[in-house]
Amino acid sequence: MAKPIALECRGITKTFGRVVANKNCDLEVYKGEILAILGENGSGKTTLMNMVAGIYYPDEGQIFVDGQEVTIASPKDAFAYKIGMIHQHFKLVDVFTACENIALGVEDEGRYRLADVRRKVIEITQRYGFVIDPDKRVADMSVSEKQTVEIIKVLYRGADVLILDEPTAVLTPQETDKLFAVLRRMREDNKSVIIITHKLHEVLSLSDRVAVLRRGEHIGTVNTADATEGVLTEMMMGVKVELSIERSEPKNPQERLKVEDLHSVNEEGRPILDGVSFTAYSGEILGIAGIAGSGQRELLESIAGLHQLTQGNITYQDPKTGKTENLRDKNPLQIRDLGVRLSFVPEDRLGMGLVGNMDIVDNMMLRSYQKGRGFFLHRREPRDLALNIIEDLQVVTPSAATPVRQLSGGNVQKVLVGREIAAAPTVLMAAYPVRGLDVNASYTIYNLLNRQKEKGVAVIFVGEDLDVLMELCDRILVINAGRVTGIVDGRTARKEEIGLLMTKSKEEGVGEYGEK
Amino acid sequence: MENMAKSEKKNTPLLHIVKRDQGTVTWYYKLIVRAVAILAAILVSGILITILAKANPIEVYGSMVDGVFGSSRRIWNMLQGVAMLLCVSLAVTPAFKMKFWNIGAEGQVLISGLACVATMMFLGDTMPTALLLVVMTVVSVLAGMIWALLPALFKAYWNTNETLFTLMMNYVATQLVAWFLKAFVKNGSGVLTPMPEYGLPVIGGKAYLLNVLLVAVLTIAVYVYLRYSKHGYEISVVGESENTARYIGINVKKVVVRTMLISGAICGIAGLLLVGGTNHTISTTTVGGRGFTAIMVSWLAKFNPLYMVLTSFLLIFLEMGSQQISTDFRISSSIADIVTGIILLFIIGCEFFLQYRVVVSKNRKENVK
Numbered sequence: 001m002a003k004p005i006a007l008e009c010r011g012i013t014k015t016f017g018r019v020v021a022n023k024n025c026d027l028e029v030y031k032g033e034i035l036a037i038l039g040e041n042g043s044g045k046t047t048l049m050n051m052v053a054g055i056y057y058p059d060e061g062q063i064f065v066d067g068q069e070v071t072i073a074s075p076k077d078a079f080a081y082k083i084g085m086i087h088q089h090f091k092l093v094d095v096f097t098a099c100e101n102i103a104l105g106v107e108d109e110g111r112y113r114l115a116d117v118r119r120k121v122i123e124i125t126q127r128y129g130f131v132i133d134p135d136k137r138v139a140d141m142s143v144s145e146k147q148t149v150e151i152i153k154v155l156y157r158g159a160d161v162l163i164l165d166e167p168t169a170v171l172t173p174q175e176t177d178k179l180f181a182v183l184r185r186m187r188e189d190n191k192s193v194i195i196i197t198h199k200l201h202e203v204l205s206l207s208d209r210v211a212v213l214r215r216g217e218h219i220g221t222v223n224t225a226d227a228t229e230g231v232l233t234e235m236m237m238g239v240k241v242e243l244s245i246e247r248s249e250p251k252n253p254q255e256r257l258k259v260e261d262l263h264s265v266n267e268e269g270r271p272i273l274d275g276v277s278f279t280a281y282s283g284e285i286l287g288i289a290g291i292a293g294s295g296q297r298e299l300l301e302s303i304a305g306l307h308q309l310t311q312g313n314i315t316y317q318d319p320k321t322g323k324t325e326n327l328r329d330k331n332p333l334q335i336r337d338l339g340v341r342l343s344f345v346p347e348d349r350l351g352m353g354l355v356g357n358m359d360i361v362d363n364m365m366l367r368s369y370q371k372g373r374g375f376f377l378h379r380r381e382p383r384d385l386a387l388n389i390i391e392d393l394q395v396v397t398p399s400a401a402t403p404v405r406q407l408s409g410g411n412v413q414k415v416l417v418g419r420e421i422a423a424a425p426t427v428l429m430a431a432y433p434v435r436g437l438d439v440n441a442s443y444t445i446y447n448l449l450n451r452q453k454e455k456g457v458a459v460i461f462v463g464e465d466l467d468v469l470m471e472l473c474d475r476i477l478v479i480n481a482g483r484v485t486g487i488v489d490g491r492t493a494r495k496e497e498i499g500l501l502m503t504k505s506k507e508e509g510v511g512e513y514g515e516k
Numbered sequence: 517m518e519n520m521a522k523s524e525k526k527n528t529p530l531l532h533i534v535k536r537d538q539g540t541v542t543w544y545y546k547l548i549v550r551a552v553a554i555l556a557a558i559l560v561s562g563i564l565i566t567i568l569a570k571a572n573p574i575e576v577y578g579s580m581v582d583g584v585f586g587s588s589r590r591i592w593n594m595l596q597g598v599a600m601l602l603c604v605s606l607a608v609t610p611a612f613k614m615k616f617w618n619i620g621a622e623g624q625v626l627i628s629g630l631a632c633v634a635t636m637m638f639l640g641d642t643m644p645t646a647l648l649l650v651v652m653t654v655v656s657v658l659a660g661m662i663w664a665l666l667p668a669l670f671k672a673y674w675n676t677n678e679t680l681f682t683l684m685m686n687y688v689a690t691q692l693v694a695w696f697l698k699a700f701v702k703n704g705s706g707v708l709t710p711m712p713e714y715g716l717p718v719i720g721g722k723a724y725l726l727n728v729l730l731v732a733v734l735t736i737a738v739y740v741y742l743r744y745s746k747h748g749y750e751i752s753v754v755g756e757s758e759n760t761a762r763y764i765g766i767n768v769k770k771v772v773v774r775t776m777l778i779s780g781a782i783c784g785i786a787g788l789l790l791v792g793g794t795n796h797t798i799s800t801t802t803v804g805g806r807g808f809t810a811i812m813v814s815w816l817a818k819f820n821p822l823y824m825v826l827t828s829f830l831l832i833f834l835e836m837g838s839q840q841i842s843t844d845f846r847i848s849s850s851i852a853d854i855v856t857g858i859i860l861l862f863i864i865g866c867e868f869f870l871q872y873r874v875v876v877s878k879n880r881k882e883n884v885k
Binding site: 015016057059304305306331332333334335336344346348351352353354355356357358362365366367369370375376377 | 532534535744745746747748749750752753756757759760762763764765766767875
């Protein structure tokens with residue numbers, strides 16, 4: 001069955017400075033199919049699609065729509081050719097309703113009538129099986145609902161080619177299933193769906209064909225029916241990689257950090273943490289799972305002394321002296337002065353953990369600049385530390401005097417994790433430490449965390465990929481709308497079980513704490 | 517649809533802009549770009565002068581140089597001008613590095629000058645010279661610190677907008693000076709007779725030498741403070757990211773207040789030098805806009821005190837040179853302002869070429885054939 005080609009890219013090349021994002025990429029999408037674009041982070045998937053959607057302009061190469069060569073210089077051009085992209089970061093106006101957001105920017109002839117828009121939106125939702133209230137304000141929506149609005153927005157403008165950039169990153173397993181059902185219905189409606197992802201199981205369960213990118217180059221396109229995880233991984237990585245994380249049994253676990261009944265509120269007085277309790281033991285990795293924005297960040301920040309609590313206790317037990325300290329209402333400096341060796345790898349690496357415009361040496365100093373007497377800084381020790389980390393963790397950088405902003409994501413994270421581990425912590429907290437990292441860099445981080453665990457450190461790991469959480473962690477705490485909905489054993493837990501715990505108390509209004 | 521595809525085709529952009537990889541920009545490239553910018557600026561303003569003022573541009577530039585370096589008196593004036601502007605710029609720089617937009621240096625300097633003049637007027641006869649100098653210094657510096665402290669406290673504790681606050685404080689200072697002159701100038705002229713007998717000592721027989729030397733020392737001090745001290749490091753961290761500052765336990769409020777106190781103290785020194793060391797009197801225009809020009813000096817030098825010597829020289833050179841050409845060629849002084857504007861535009865504009873490069877589309881060439 002030869003379906004007509006909807007969209008074709010030929011010889012697309014795009015460079016940013018020294019970085020080649022795409023090199024001579026060829027790609028075609030047929031009508032009525034779902035094409036997955038698979039590749040590691042930084043392999044150029046999003047950049048390639050951004051050129052099709054008019055965000056970037058290719059340095060070289062041609063794009064064909066329905067067999068005609070076209071120039072797509074702006075998103076407006078892309079829409080003229082019925083191409084629409086749903087980006088990872090939503091572009092919606094919070095105070096508008098779904099309908100208003102959908103109508104925004106559409107240049108129809110004639111008068112603007114919201115009732116017409118509404119009718120058309122409802123028609124689209126019924127046709128593809130979306131569940132959305134067209135009159136709900138975006139500010140009151142959950143992440144999944146916002147994504148639905150973005151998809152309808154693209155369909156409303158008549159897109160025949162839909163590009164979705166990592167659509168499942170923010171969804172629970174249940175929401176993912178619903179999205180996939182909608183995408184399959186679009187395929188039946190003869191639309192072309194392109195889904196950018198790095199999750200193999202999604203590719204296998206959803207797509208008709210898979211195009212694999214590696215380091216900006218198109219490695220090949222295969223029929224999903226002929227593909228296996230092994231084949232695809234090999235195409236993605238270039239070499240066969242063993243995808244398993246070593247997990248040792250916790251040795252001599254002792255109570256290290258006890259968190260009791262933490263409560264906190266946001267600026268509007270709504271609860272963020274709502275009675276969180278758990279205990280972290282030495283020599284184990286405690287995972288924290290949950291939908292983005294369920295209070296994970298605030299939980300770690302409150303332990304680190306950065307988030308104001310309204311209630312609760314945080315008790316630290318010193319491994320040497322056995323003494324206990326209450327860390328509540330202490331700032332990071334006071335915590336350190338108590339002799340508590342608490343290291344924290346925050347989610348926002350360049351906005352909190354590091355200073356982008358400073359070089360590696362000065363970033364090493366962040367934790368230790370007050371050491372040493374006198375008015376002036378001592379840069380020798382931090383310089384030695386920087387050189388050690390560059391060597392040990394194989395940080396790719398021109399020199400230790402390079403601003404960290406110029407390093408790639410994986411190298412930035414190595415610098416940050418390296419510094420936090422160098423402080424010889426007894427408790428190590430890491431929030432999304434592998435977000436945006438490629439597989440190799442991710443495994444470096446997992447290994448570092450594992451080595452800390454073996455040294456007897458109590459490791460707390462906030463992750464988003466359930467597969468990784470279940471392979472890495474000894475126990476997994478599930479948080480949902482600021483509440484602990486369960487603590488499961490990482491060795492025996494099932495994914496569906498965790499997924500359910502992540503969404504359990506939905507009627508309590510998870511959306512309220514959704515991303516701002 | 518097909519027609520549309522064809523018509524769209526012609527819209528292939530000829531040029532597009534690509535961000536440069538900062539790692540690949542070499543120092544000599546930066547130098548060349550800046551040199552070309554200055555040459556281009558001189559060329560463009562030369563053409564303008566020829567057309568509008570019907571003067572020979574080479575003579576005009578000659579007269580500019582003459583106006584700045586033409587005599588030893590002019591050179592001293594230039595040095596004094598650079599020193600005073602640099603001093604105010606040094607004052608705003610620590611705050612700017614912290615991303616605290618202090619645009620109230622004008623008022624902070626003026627209020628210090630007022631404090632200084634009041635001390636000279638009321639205490640001049642009551643104590644020995646040496647003691648008077650100490651009191652003048654302390655009072656001026658304190659006045660500058662108070663004027664800077666107020667917006668800093670409000671920013672740190674109630675997160676008020678420091679730009680508006682410091683700006684408004686300028687007007688308060690101006691009005692206080694106006695009131696002072698009205699109340700205490702006996703003859704009612706509103707012009708206070710200079711009191712050189714209570715001024716700072718003249719060293720080496722040169723009126724401005726002390727100012728120049730003090731500011732030179734201050735420049736190095738501020739540079740070392742920002743680059744090599746723990747305080748300077750804290751300022752950088754707070755300026756780059758308040759979240760990072762909290763993350764490592766820096767007390768942001770304390771750093772904001774402390775840095776503004778230093779900023780105000782340097783303004784106090786500027787007020788002391790202007791009033792006690794130069795004018796020996798005060799008027800509402802004593803600071804003469806230096807508080808605002810200093811912002812430009814500091815930004816152009818990317819907050820590096822050593823580069824600020826060059827940028828304040830550039831601005832003083834343009835100012836003095838322009839005055840000279842307006843008198844020499846009887847051109848309206850606005851032409852001089854235009855020339856200054858053009859040169860600044862080119863210097864700031866060339867930064868674009870350091871950040872980005874412009875690429876001619878290859879697609880277009882292919883399409884044409």
